[in-house]
Amino acid sequence: MSNGSSSLLSEIPPTSATHDQGDRGRRVRRVSPPGARLRARIADVVRSNSATIGVAIVLFWVFIAIAAPIISPYSPTEMPGARLESPSGEHWLGTDHLGRDVLSRVFWGTRVVLLLAPISVLLGILVGAPLGLISGYGGGVPDIFIMRGCDILMSFPTLLIYILIITSIGQSAIIVVISVSIGSVPAITRIVRSLALDERTRDYVNAARLRGERRWYILLREILPNVSGPIIVDACIRVGYAIMAIGSLGFLGLGIPPPTPDWGGMINEGRQWIFIMPSVVLAPAAALSSVVIGLNLFADGIREIAQQR
Amino acid sequence: MLGFLLNRSGTMLLTMLVISMLVFFVAEVVPIDPARNALGRYATQQKVDELREKMGLDRPVIVRYVDWISSFLRGDFGESIHFRRPVRDLVAVRLGRSLALAALGFVFMIPLGLALGCIAGINEGKLLDRIISVTSGIFVSLPAFASGIFMIVIFALWLGWLPGTSLPDPDASFLEFSRKLILPILTLSLDEIGYLARFTRVSMAEVLESDYIRTAVLKGIPRIKVIWRHALRNALIAPFTAIMLHINWLIGGVVVVEVLFNYPGLGRLLLEAAMRNDIVLLEAGTLVLTFVAVSSQVIADIGIYFMNPRIRFE
Numbered sequence: 001m002s003n004g005s006s007s008l009l010s011e012i013p014p015t016s017a018t019h020d021q022g023d024r025g026r027r028v029r030r031v032s033p034p035g036a037r038l039r040a041r042i043a044d045v046v047r048s049n050s051a052t053i054g055v056a057i058v059l060f061w062v063f064i065a066i067a068a069p070i071i072s073p074y075s076p077t078e079m080p081g082a083r084l085e086s087p088s089g090e091h092w093l094g095t096d097h098l099g100r101d102v103l104s105r106v107f108w109g110t111r112v113v114l115l116l117a118p119i120s121v122l123l124g125i126l127v128g129a130p131l132g133l134i135s136g137y138g139g140g141v142p143d144i145f146i147m148r149g150c151d152i153l154m155s156f157p158t159l160l161i162y163i164l165i166i167t168s169i170g171q172s173a174i175i176v177v178i179s180v181s182i183g184s185v186p187a188i189t190r191i192v193r194s195l196a197l198d199e200r201t202r203d204y205v206n207a208a209r210l211r212g213e214r215r216w217y218i219l220l221r222e223i224l225p226n227v228s229g230p231i232i233v234d235a236c237i238r239v240g241y242a243i244m245a246i247g248s249l250g251f252l253g254l255g256i257p258p259p260t261p262d263w264g265g266m267i268n269e270g271r272q273w274i275f276i277m278p279s280v281v282l283a284p285a286a287a288l289s290s291v292v293i294g295l296n297l298f299a300d301g302i303r304e305i306a307q308q309r
Numbered sequence: 310m311l312g313f314l315l316n317r318s319g320t321m322l323l324t325m326l327v328i329s330m331l332v333f334f335v336a337e338v339v340p341i342d343p344a345r346n347a348l349g350r351y352a353t354q355q356k357v358d359e360l361r362e363k364m365g366l367d368r369p370v371i372v373r374y375v376d377w378i379s380s381f382l383r384g385d386f387g388e389s390i391h392f393r394r395p396v397r398d399l400v401a402v403r404l405g406r407s408l409a410l411a412a413l414g415f416v417f418m419i420p421l422g423l424a425l426g427c428i429a430g431i432n433e434g435k436l437l438d439r440i441i442s443v444t445s446g447i448f449v450s451l452p453a454f455a456s457g458i459f460m461i462v463i464f465a466l467w468l469g470w471l472p473g474t475s476l477p478d479p480d481a482s483f484l485e486f487s488r489k490l491i492l493p494i495l496t497l498s499l500d501e502i503g504y505l506a507r508f509t510r511v512s513m514a515e516v517l518e519s520d521y522i523r524t525a526v527l528k529g530i531p532r533i534k535v536i537w538r539h540a541l542r543n544a545l546i547a548p549f550t551a552i553m554l555h556i557n558w559l560i561g562g563v564v565v566v567e568v569l570f571n572y573p574g575l576g577r578l579l580l581e582a583a584m585r586n587d588i589v590l591l592e593a594g595t596l597v598l599t600f601v602a603v604s605s606q607v608i609a610d611i612g613i614y615f616m617n618p619r620i621r622f623e
Contacts, residue, residue, distance in 0.1 A: 152324045155603045156331075159561035160579070160595050164335050167583040167591065244452040248565055251454040252580055267454060271569070275473070278462045285455035293450040300446065
């Protein structure tokens with residue numbers, strides 16, 4: 001049951017504070033007026049500077065994603081200008097090598113990133129969380145197998161997994177999402193396992209066990225709600241990682257096939273012309289960086305709030 | 310001690326075995342026929358079948374796996390279909406260049422990251438700490454391809470200080486070549502510096518709050534000496550572990566940097582192999598790179614074992 005033989009390295013959590021959530025936020029179905037807790041959470045977020053800035057940045061891009069069809073001056077695939085036009089009143093960020101409007105492509109690209117990254121994280125959690133719960137709560141042989149599997153997957157450089165999967169199966173949005181989520185499963189499994197390991201000795205779990213509840217009930221209705229907080233904070237950082245991963249794949253030419261406006265892909269196509277028309281690559285690079293910065297600031301803020309409590 | 314070493318190397322062997330199977334069988338799914346790929350679209354089916362037989366593609370998968378892995382262990386990596394050269398030579402040259410790039414990156418990022426983190430941790434809560442924390446927060450949020458783009462635009466295009474690519478030029482002097490490597494190394498190091506600084510900061514701040522440091526301060530030892538003699542060693546254990554945990558991340562960074570700056574390393578070779586469906590090369594390159602990753606993790610494990618007495622005497 002103990003994981004003594006596993007790598008010493010992997011005992012160190014990847015992000016320093018996600019693991020030691022301690023007793024904060026533990027809840028055993030407390031009754032509170034509807035909405036009160038949500039309001040308290042929002043007040044917390046507003047009080048933390050970094051969380052506020054982070055949320056603002058992310059909300060800005062969410063707005064752009066939703067409003068893309070209205071605010072984009074052109075369609076992301078039409079070619080209204082000449083090739084590689086400088087920024088002007090008509091094309092605020094210039095045009096790319098095919099004469100497409102860069103601003104419109106950045107706006108539409110928001111949709112791709114903000115849709116695919118959360119889906120891939122969700123997929124990773126859907127696979128990793130149950131594995132982690134089983135491994136942490138149940139222990140025994142399944143635990144050993146699951147942990148060894150994680151060790152092996154984790155020692156495999158993630159980018160190589162992506163390259164291997166995408167070259168063998170083919171290049172499409174679905175494959176990109178699946179390979180990014182496969183890359184995140186071992187880390188999620190580990191985190192959920194360590195959380196579950198911590199929960200299983202608690203009184204409420206013992207009470208449920210003595211009540212004769214079934215195992216899946218204890219896992220899903222008792223333990224899962226109590227570990228969901230740290231999982232959500234972790235997911236927030238992970239969406240940032242997923243955005244970087246999808247961007248890297250696009251940059252390497254393995255991402256979503258053109259002409260879909262994908263930020264990484266835009267950088268890949270435009271970098272030949274970086275010395276002639278830098279805005280073509282600067283715009284998507286800046287957009288992508290700002291989304292990740294926003295998500296990380298938000299996660300940092302949440303962590304600070306959790307530590308202050 | 311011996312048990313620990315045996316355990317680590319056993320795990321490493323198992324890992325490499327499973328990974329080699331994964332690599333082989335994933336590549337096996339490829340819908341492209343390597344024989345057809347080698348001969349081109351216009352070859353007759355008969356020719357293709359002959360080549361398939363010669364390449365041994367008509368045998369069962371398991372037999373081919375055993376054959377592949379055993380010739381691999383004997384040092385025969387096969388021949389690249391695209392480059393028409395032995396894979397081993399290709400991979401060896403490219404791996405050397407990639408390792409050089411990564412090593413230079415390490416030399417640059419580790420002292421800088423650790424120093425920034427220590428300074429921030431010592432001054433926790435002060436302005437200097439805020440500045441370092443915010444900067445490192447931004448650094449970790451920048452994927453290598455984006456920060457590389459920013460650096461090329463700033464240093465190569467706007468300021469014109471440094472070249473934007475690093476294709477080695479046989480005529481170039483050593484100085485010229487080193488100039489070409491500055492931007493790739495900066496790009497490679499940036500997010501690692503941020504990551505290391507954040508880790509070191511937390512670790513240093515924690516150590517400074519511990520009882521033994523308070524005792525040292527109360528004994529009247531000067532602050533600088535307390536930090537230098539007492540805090541530093543313990544504060545650096547966690548970040549060292551963190552660097553090693555990040556080796557896989559670093560490998561991803563190396564691939565991206567090589568592609569961005571046209572640096573002819575193993576990462577770019579792999580990507581090229583992937584693009585050209587050169588499966589033999591892709592498999593061999595992936596396996597070699599994974600071996601580098603896994604073995605450096607094991608070496609790191611052993612290093613930490615010696616560095617941290619709490620693990621050694623467990």
